[in-house]
Amino acid sequence: MGRYLLRRLLQMIPVVLGITAVIFVLVRMSGDPVVLMLPDDATQQQIDQMRAHYGLDRPVVVQYFVFLEHLLKGDFGESVRYRGQSVASVVFERIPATLQLAGAALLVGVLISIPAGIISALRRNEWPDYAATGLSLLGEAMPNFWLGIMLILVFSVSLGWLPVSGRGGPEHLLLPALTLGTAFAAILTRLLRSSLLEAMSQDFIVTARAKGLAESTVLAHGLRNALLSYVTVLGLQVSSLMAGAVVTEQVFAWPGIGRLIIQAINSRDMAIVQAVVILASLVVMTANLLVDFAYGLLDPRIQYT
Amino acid sequence: MKHTLRTVVIPAAIHILLLFGFSVAQNQITIATAADLDGFDVHGHTSVVQQAVLINIFDTLVFRDPDGTFTPSLATEWEPRGDTSWYFRLRDDVVFHDGHPLTAADVKLSFERPARDSSLQQHNFFQIIREVEILNDYEVLVHTHTPDPVMLNRVSGTGANIVPQHYIEQVGWSEFSVNPLGSGPYRFVEWHRDDRLILDAFEDYWRGRPTYDRVIFRPIPEGSTRVGELLAGGVDIAVELPPEDLSRVESGGNTVAVPWPTSRIFNIMFNVRDDVATGDVRVREAIDYAINVPVLIDLAANGFGVPVRARVSPGIADVPMEYYDTHVYDPDRAVALLEEAGYGPGELSLTFHARVGQFVGDGAVAETIALMLGQVGIDVDLILLEPSAFLNTVWRTENVEHMILAISANSFMDGWLAIRGQGCDGVDYSMTGYCNPEMDELIPAIESEMDPERRADLVRRAFEIVWIEDRAQLALFVSEGFAGRRADVEWSPRQDEYLWMFDARPREQ
Numbered sequence: 001m002g003r004y005l006l007r008r009l010l011q012m013i014p015v016v017l018g019i020t021a022v023i024f025v026l027v028r029m030s031g032d033p034v035v036l037m038l039p040d041d042a043t044q045q046q047i048d049q050m051r052a053h054y055g056l057d058r059p060v061v062v063q064y065f066v067f068l069e070h071l072l073k074g075d076f077g078e079s080v081r082y083r084g085q086s087v088a089s090v091v092f093e094r095i096p097a098t099l100q101l102a103g104a105a106l107l108v109g110v111l112i113s114i115p116a117g118i119i120s121a122l123r124r125n126e127w128p129d130y131a132a133t134g135l136s137l138l139g140e141a142m143p144n145f146w147l148g149i150m151l152i153l154v155f156s157v158s159l160g161w162l163p164v165s166g167r168g169g170p171e172h173l174l175l176p177a178l179t180l181g182t183a184f185a186a187i188l189t190r191l192l193r194s195s196l197l198e199a200m201s202q203d204f205i206v207t208a209r210a211k212g213l214a215e216s217t218v219l220a221h222g223l224r225n226a227l228l229s230y231v232t233v234l235g236l237q238v239s240s241l242m243a244g245a246v247v248t249e250q251v252f253a254w255p256g257i258g259r260l261i262i263q264a265i266n267s268r269d270m271a272i273v274q275a276v277v278i279l280a281s282l283v284v285m286t287a288n289l290l291v292d293f294a295y296g297l298l299d300p301r302i303q304y305t
Numbered sequence: 306m307k308h309t310l311r312t313v314v315i316p317a318a319i320h321i322l323l324l325f326g327f328s329v330a331q332n333q334i335t336i337a338t339a340a341d342l343d344g345f346d347v348h349g350h351t352s353v354v355q356q357a358v359l360i361n362i363f364d365t366l367v368f369r370d371p372d373g374t375f376t377p378s379l380a381t382e383w384e385p386r387g388d389t390s391w392y393f394r395l396r397d398d399v400v401f402h403d404g405h406p407l408t409a410a411d412v413k414l415s416f417e418r419p420a421r422d423s424s425l426q427q428h429n430f431f432q433i434i435r436e437v438e439i440l441n442d443y444e445v446l447v448h449t450h451t452p453d454p455v456m457l458n459r460v461s462g463t464g465a466n467i468v469p470q471h472y473i474e475q476v477g478w479s480e481f482s483v484n485p486l487g488s489g490p491y492r493f494v495e496w497h498r499d500d501r502l503i504l505d506a507f508e509d510y511w512r513g514r515p516t517y518d519r520v521i522f523r524p525i526p527e528g529s530t531r532v533g534e535l536l537a538g539g540v541d542i543a544v545e546l547p548p549e550d551l552s553r554v555e556s557g558g559n560t561v562a563v564p565w566p567t568s569r570i571f572n573i574m575f576n577v578r579d580d581v582a583t584g585d586v587r588v589r590e591a592i593d594y595a596i597n598v599p600v601l602i603d604l605a606a607n608g609f610g611v612p613v614r615a616r617v618s619p620g621i622a623d624v625p626m627e628y629y630d631t632h633v634y635d636p637d638r639a640v641a642l643l644e645e646a647g648y649g650p651g652e653l654s655l656t657f658h659a660r661v662g663q664f665v666g667d668g669a670v671a672e673t674i675a676l677m678l679g680q681v682g683i684d685v686d687l688i689l690l691e692p693s694a695f696l697n698t699v700w701r702t703e704n705v706e707h708m709i710l711a712i713s714a715n716s717f718m719d720g721w722l723a724i725r726g727q728g729c730d731g732v733d734y735s736m737t738g739y740c741n742p743e744m745d746e747l748i749p750a751i752e753s754e755m756d757p758e759r760r761a762d763l764v765r766r767a768f769e770i771v772w773i774e775d776r777a778q779l780a781l782f783v784s785e786g787f788a789g790r791r792a793d794v795e796w797s798p799r800q801d802e803y804l805w806m807f808d809a810r811p812r813e814q
Binding site: 030031032035036037038039042043044046049050053081082083084085090093094097149152153156157160163164165166167250251252253255259260266267268 | 344
């Protein structure tokens with residue numbers, strides 16, 4: 001297990017390097033940040049001086065190796081927007097808010113999808129199944145931008161029960177978490193339903209019932225098998241959770257990484273974009289690693305060497 | 306006893322605490338803005354949106370009244386001395402938020418830094434300054450490389466905030482950019498990026514203590530969310546609200562919609578080179594007559610705009626205001642002009658670049674213009690681009706085939722800013738190919754003419770050439786907006802878009 005973990009961690013390094021190289025080139029190809037930051041009528045001389053200040057007048061290959069050299073020292077470069085401020089501090093400052101929102105959305109998704117998926121599977125072709133499936137379709141189809149604004153209108157403006165936006169206590173988290181977690185829950189509900197139906201039709205379930213096991217125990221056996229694909233998708237959804245958080249953060253003025261990356265892309269703030277991409281890559285790879293370990297817990301036949 | 310505790314004492318305590326919280330909250334004002342600050346380095350940006358907030362922390366030498374008149378601020382007197390110097394006498398009773406007196410040394414640093422450091426965004430506006438000579442602790446002489454008739458605009462606008470030399474020498478600019486110290490009515494408390502900026506009243510402010518104990522700026526990028534916060538009472542003032550939400554704010558019960566004046570003008574810029582269709586002034590004139598600007602404002606800007614025929618708006622110095630609130634519209638004349646230029650109906654195709662998503666209604670305005678031109682027989686290939694793509698691929702490049710929609714403001718509050726790039730070697734030449742030798746004489750004359758009346762005449766002449774005679778550009782309308790405030794707050798937007806909270810106060814009921 002230890003060697004497997006070490007191997008997976010070492011594999012992350014070339015992956016991150018490859019991703020940074022691709023993003024490095026793509027961001028520079030997408031446009032000139034200096035043109036965006038200076039007034040519309042700045043002279044060419046001013047543009048050239050600013051480019052020189054940020055090292056953008058050098059060949060891209062040279063810029064990349066300078067970036068790598070600084071990266072090894074933990075320096076992500078100079079932000080064109082947050083001048084004189086540490087890029088790492090700008091990015092890491094957002095992590096608690098992002099973790100809070102993503103974690104809450106994940107929790108919403110799991111808390112809704114597991115009971116809904118189980119009930120839907122067990123009461124197949126009855127009204128609970130129709131209700132759960134219908135709501136899942138609605139949840140997947142509904143744009144979370146629209147859902148967020150509707151929740152604000154109803155619960156914040158009309159009823160006055162919850163704050164409209166911003167980060168604060170648990171009451172601030174509820175609406176954004178519901179907005180982000182709804183589509184997530186919808187996907188997982190349908191997945192768990194179909195996985196559980198398949199598992200419950202296997203021979204070992206027939207055997208378990210023939211042995212006289214309680215139905216709850218039979219369900220537990222089936223669920224454990226169904227959770228393999230559920231956990232896989234859960235891990236994959238982490239990255240889409242981060243993507244979906246961008247819209248949710250905009251609607252609810254949530255100070256997370258999603259808002260930061262959008263602003264950075266629009267202003268071609270390369271240092272911020274690169275830092276966030278590196279962070280996101282590490283998060284996704286770590287999530288995948290945790291999913292792999294979860295397999296080992298769910299299925300004793302799986303061994304890691 | 307337990308019953309009394311549960312039914313009387315505890316609820317009473319809760320109510321007292323709530324009342325206390327309410328009374329604390331009552332002396333606090335929260336403003337929802339559309340964007341956050343990038344930091345507190347006053348020379349590191351050129352954005353009015355940033356200055357609108359920073360003016361509460363940092364003073365300037367000169368301040369504008371809401372009607373645009375220059376009034377004393379940190380400077381009590383000023384006058385030009387010779388052609389290339391300006392004298393300023395400073396107040397002697399101003400201290401920074403740490404109690405350190407504000408003196409001429411602070412002014413020297415505040416102006417010489419952007420003047421000499423070309424890596425700063427404000428260098429563009431301050432490089433004319435050669436040196437700030439300290440006469441004594443409260444008098445300075447600002448020397449410029451060339452005559453500067455707009456020095457007062459320069460020292461009252463974006464980037465002109467006075468910063469503390471003693472503090473910056475101690476902590477450095479990097480620390481200052483996240484932990485500022487100023488002399489303004491509010492002092493910095495804390496800043497959570499993209500969440501909130503908290504400022505507390507400065508007890509020893511030279512104008513007097515501000516009314517509110519605390520000011521909180523909350524950046525909320527989504528317009529409908531800003532409206533929601535205003536209606537729900539989460540904020541007291543919300544700016545840059547979507548025009549379609551005007552009725553919601555007006556009917557909110559405790560909310561009031563207030564007009565938000567801007568200097569932002571929708572302006573078509575043409576490629577006027579001889580080898581393209583828009584190089585023919587008759588084609589440009591036809592386009593001018595083909596666009597029904599009042600209808601354009603109603604359809605594409607929800608009625609929020611005033612027609613103009615040049616880049617003019619209230620509060621901008623020296624601009625010919627006879628071109629404000631006026632327009633021309635004559636589609637028959639447009640068709641006749643096109644025929645005169647050799648284009649029958651459907652025979653002229655033009656490429657029209659515009660950005661979408663940066664300002665309210667920008668895409669809709671471009672689409673409506675394309676429709677109107679189609680009605681006089683011009684086939685328009687409309688290319689809408691995301692703002693950064695627009696700036697990188699179209700703006701000031703040679704990729705403009707015929708026309709682009711520019712949206713320009715005038716944070717300098719002077720007519721010169723609108724025409725300074727219109728010379729034969731001007732910054733817009735690569736896009737437009739516009740070259741009028743008379744402009745090449747007028748622009749340097751405007752930049753050095755110290756007599757206000759003569760200068761105003763020169764600016765007027767430049768405007769007439771660009772927008773009326775040559776029709777090198779076609780000004781459409783100055784955009785208006787609206788903000789919202791709670792009914793119990795007294796506050797009005799300013800022409801310079803500063804969110805000057807010193808003037809805000811609870812409304813007498």
